[in-house]
Amino acid sequence: MSVPTPTTEKQQKTKTQKDVPWNVVVLDDPVNLQAYVTLVFKRVFGYPQERAEVLMMEVHTQGRSVVWSGGREKAEFYVQQLHGWQLQTKMEKSR
Amino acid sequence: MKVLPTLEGGLCILPESDADWLELELICADAGRSSHLAESLADLMDSDSEWEQYVMPDLVQSFSSQCRYVAAAIEDARHKNEQGVFIKPSQVENWYGAINLARLSLEARYHLNAIDATDDMKPELRSAHFRDRFYLLLQSMILEYIMDAS
Numbered sequence: 001m002s003v004p005t006p007t008t009e010k011q012q013k014t015k016t017q018k019d020v021p022w023n024v025v026v027l028d029d030p031v032n033l034q035a036y037v038t039l040v041f042k043r044v045f046g047y048p049q050e051r052a053e054v055l056m057m058e059v060h061t062q063g064r065s066v067v068w069s070g071g072r073e074k075a076e077f078y079v080q081q082l083h084g085w086q087l088q089t090k091m092e093k094s095r
Numbered sequence: 096m097k098v099l100p101t102l103e104g105g106l107c108i109l110p111e112s113d114a115d116w117l118e119l120e121l122i123c124a125d126a127g128r129s130s131h132l133a134e135s136l137a138d139l140m141d142s143d144s145e146w147e148q149y150v151m152p153d154l155v156q157s158f159s160s161q162c163r164y165v166a167a168a169i170e171d172a173r174h175k176n177e178q179g180v181f182i183k184p185s186q187v188e189n190w191y192g193a194i195n196l197a198r199l200s201l202e203a204r205y206h207l208n209a210i211d212a213t214d215d216m217k218p219e220l221r222s223a224h225f226r227d228r229f230y231l232l233l234q235s236m237i238l239e240y241i242m243d244a245s
Contacts, residue, residue: 033231039238039243076144086195089139
């Protein structure tokens, strides 16, 4: 009788895939005001003013900013929050 | 039209003519269908997230509710011949959200950010441009006097 080893391999693969962090990415748009975007980052993530401003400026100057990274469920929660504040936001797998 | 801060930490919009009232009423008309923004936001998500099924309906509901609140507040103030329309701190997110929807909708329709305001703009475009500037001014005051202050 042989031992069914493939099961173990499959479980490991699934676990590795789950562990890949997801980025919450905010995209620039011509409407939302800088002060508003900063305020939203402070409210949604609890970031201090300085960090929120740095991220907002990244959105403004580079067109996008990774504002949070972590598990998929939490990332989806944050994207939902940011969509509710009308910010163009998407999720990407972290490289 | 005048916009003044109130003692309770809000703002009061004081329309001075029928045209001013009309301009306020156009906020929700400009916002249009709330599902447009919710759909464009859902398009940013991958299909695994099932955003359209689980999140989009809530967003549509939330955006519609913001517009309904603002439309009712304006209509109520006008109907009761009140001097102005009050933006209370407790309702500031409804106001900011509805005005933002109006600006996003105008931008999507007219691409105002990409054009220079000139005298030879077509009347429809010029009107959209000035409404957008008025909404921007309102948003700036809401941020400065209510949202940032809190």
